[in-house]
Amino acid sequence: MPSRPRAHIVAIDDDVEHLLYVTTLLTRAQYDCISFTNTRSALAHMHERHADLVIADLFMPEMDGFETLAAIRGAFPDAAVLMLSGCGRMEEGFYLECAKHLGAVAVLRKPFEPEELRRIVSSTLDPERT
Secondary structure (H helix, E strand, C coil), rough: CCCCCCCEEEEEECCHHHHHHHHHHHHHCCEEEEEECHHHHHHHHHHHHCCCCCEEEECCCCCCHHHHHHHHHHCCCCCEEEEEEEECCCCHHHHHHHHHHHEEEEEEEEECCHHEEEEEEEHHHHHHHH
């Protein structure tokens, strides 16, 4: 039986250290993951190569997570979006819930356990295996 192609994941976060953490976790979990520090570069990449999943930080300077989510939903409606936030603001939970209502398949607060991210990614990309 031929193996299925690996899912392509795009990660977007202005925190380079956190971006490396996410990319490393997902690469070790056998996903094809590429990272970007801004949404515009990620969207340009997605026009060249389809992304199965986008993992994006909610609070970024150039385009915030809501603008990112709207841009992805508009241009790539079949790409799943997971929104992350670690801003530490009191209203963080409210913003994450809003992201779910606007089309994010899941939300996750930073910091998170590696297994938590892997579980969400796996259930999003391969629901029949979870």
